[in-house]
Amino acid sequence: MTERLNLSNALIKYGDKTLLNDVSLKANSGEMIFITGINGAGKSTLIKAMAGLIALSSGEININGRISYVPQVEEADRDFPAKVIEIVLTGTQRPGKIFYSRHDKQLAIRSMRELKISDLSKRKINTLSGGQLKRVFIARALCGEPDILLLDEPCAGLDSESHDILFTLLRKKISEGCLILMVTHDDSDFEYIPEARVITLSGGRII
Amino acid sequence: MSEILDLLRYSFVQRALIAGSLISICASILGVILVLKHYSLIGHGLSEIGFASLSIAAALKISAIYITAPAVIVAAFIIMFVSERFKTAGDIAIAVASSAALALGVIISSLSGSASNMSSYLFGSVLALSESDLIFAVILAVIIILAFVIFYNRLFLISYNEDYARSLGINITYYQALISILTAFIIVTGMRIMGTLLISGVIILPAVSAKNLASGFQSLVIYSAIISFIAFIAGLTLSFALNIPAGAAVILANTIILILVKVFIK
Numbered sequence: 485m486t487e488r489l490n491l492s493n494a495l496i497k498y499g500d501k502t503l504l505n506d507v508s509l510k511a512n513s514g515e516m517i518f519i520t521g522i523n524g525a526g527k528s529t530l531i532k533a534m535a536g537l538i539a540l541s542s543g544e545i546n547i548n549g550r551i552s553y554v555p556q557v558e559e560a561d562r563d564f565p566a567k568v569i570e571i572v573l574t575g576t577q578r579p580g581k582i583f584y585s586r587h588d589k590q591l592a593i594r595s596m597r598e599l600k601i602s603d604l605s606k607r608k609i610n611t612l613s614g615g616q617l618k619r620v621f622i623a624r625a626l627c628g629e630p631d632i633l634l635l636d637e638p639c640a641g642l643d644s645e646s647h648d649i650l651f652t653l654l655r656k657k658i659s660e661g662c663l664i665l666m667v668t669h670d671d672s673d674f675e676y677i678p679e680a681r682v683i684t685l686s687g688g689r690i691i
Numbered sequence: 692m693s694e695i696l697d698l699l700r701y702s703f704v705q706r707a708l709i710a711g712s713l714i715s716i717c718a719s720i721l722g723v724i725l726v727l728k729h730y731s732l733i734g735h736g737l738s739e740i741g742f743a744s745l746s747i748a749a750a751l752k753i754s755a756i757y758i759t760a761p762a763v764i765v766a767a768f769i770i771m772f773v774s775e776r777f778k779t780a781g782d783i784a785i786a787v788a789s790s791a792a793l794a795l796g797v798i799i800s801s802l803s804g805s806a807s808n809m810s811s812y813l814f815g816s817v818l819a820l821s822e823s824d825l826i827f828a829v830i831l832a833v834i835i836i837l838a839f840v841i842f843y844n845r846l847f848l849i850s851y852n853e854d855y856a857r858s859l860g861i862n863i864t865y866y867q868a869l870i871s872i873l874t875a876f877i878i879v880t881g882m883r884i885m886g887t888l889l890i891s892g893v894i895i896l897p898a899v900s901a902k903n904l905a906s907g908f909q910s911l912v913i914y915s916a917i918i919s920f921i922a923f924i925a926g927l928t929l930s931f932a933l934n935i936p937a938g939a940a941v942i943l944a945n946t947i948i949l950i951l952v953k954v955f956i957k
């Protein structure tokens with residue numbers, strides 16, 4: 485068991501607003517943590533801080549391993565001229581490696597198959613439905629062989645079959661030693677991974 | 692037609708043809724990224740700064756490249772930095788900087804008595820190309836195409852979603868710098884032949900047309916390069932046939948292609 489995440493007294497201020505307030509959290513490989521809380525509680529802010537997208541105002545964050553991230557909202561132009569396969573493959577990029585290997589391509593094909601989007605692989609992303617696109621983003625994250633998976637409301641917009649597929653894949657990832665942090669508003673998700681920890685945020689604090 | 696083909700015997704025509712084709716193709720490839728990242732205005736701002744620095748170089752009677760290249764590169768960094776930091780202020784910063792630079796260029800040209808060169812700076816001139824301009828264009832083309840091939844996957848990712856690239860631990864500042872430097876070089880090289888006022892159109896227009904045709908990023912890059920090449924050849928031919936400035940003719944050809952694509956596709 486390896487320590488993958490160590491957050492101590494993390495504080496994020498935006499102007500005079502405190503988005504994240506004194507959050508401390510440790511997590512190891514093979515763990516699952518659900519993050520809940522009302523709208524505006526700071527869940528996405530916490531995930532983005534771990535993904536390296538928002539700097540802490542104070543406190544410390546230590547990440548040990550490769551991160552893959554499924555954002556709550558994809559910050560990209562939906563009309564961007566890209567095919568599904570082109571987007572999924574980007575999940576295998578990492579610093580210091582600029583070409584896709586054959587292994588990367590196999591991983592992308594496998595994760596598209598697992599999420600049942602193989603038949604969409606040549607489609608332009610602006611021709612997909614919301615739920616199909618969400619599955620593309622999940623496939624992109626999964627094919628990066630992450631040590632840490634950050635999922636910000638991955639189930640929003642998924643049909644019940646895709647929801648079950650996702651949890652089957654997540655259980656597999658956990659057994660392989662992946663640390664997963666997942667934001668959800670649906671308490672019934674907890675039943676899929678009974679051994680998971682649940683943390684609740686309120687006003688930027690863990691309660 | 693045969694008269695125009697006869698022109699091919701002249702070395703200045705050959706130079707214009709080779710250098711212009713390479714510049715057009717490279718400009719349109721970079722244009723894909725600038726259009727997708729909504730940085731279209733940057734080319735425009737930079738070329739006007741290029742004009743101001745050309746005027747200064749002429750007034751000081753030193754070789755233009757020593758002033759324009761550093762000025763445009765520095766400006767490219769400042770503009771990218773400003774639009775990154777103050778998301779909404781980017782276009783305003785460009786508009787302010789470019790009109791100020793244009794005014795400065797005109798004033799310096801007039802005061803230093805080099806105003807007669809002004810129209811060749813503004814609208815370009817195929818006759819202006821020297822042997823060393825051609826060599827510079829070839830080197831630049833090799834660098835840009837190599838950079839694009841080598842960093843293709845990164846440039847795709849960063850054009851699509853910078854935040855996602857960051858979450859993978861990729862340092863996007865390097866790539867922003869790469870894009871800025873290459874754009875600056877294309878402008879400095881291209882403004883001799885296309886004109887400072889028109890080179891930004893050569894960068895942007897082919898990508899805008901190609902966006903209507905492409906099914907993915909790769910095909911967008913390829914279509915953009917092909918359209919730009921066709922527009923350049925058509926524009927250069929037109930410029931010899933009608934005795935009009937090449938840059939303007941190339942932009943006219945690009946605009947016609949854009950209209951045709953909009954009307955006949957979709």
Ligand SMILES: Nc1ncnc2c1ncn2[C@@H]1O[C@H](COP(=O)(O)OP(=O)(O)OP(=O)(O)O)[C@@H](O)[C@H]1O
Pocket residue numbers: 498503521522523524525526527528529530556
């Ligand atoms: N870019 C921003 N600038 C200023 N405030 C922000 C910004 N992004 C988020 N906030 C604020 O930070 C707080 C936390 O936002 P966050 O997105 O983390 O909430 P959340 O828990 O993910 O909510 P939801 O369930 O709606 O997704 C909110 O009060 C929000 O208004």
Ligand SMILES: [Mg+2]
Pocket residue numbers: 527528529556636
């Ligand atoms: Mg959220």
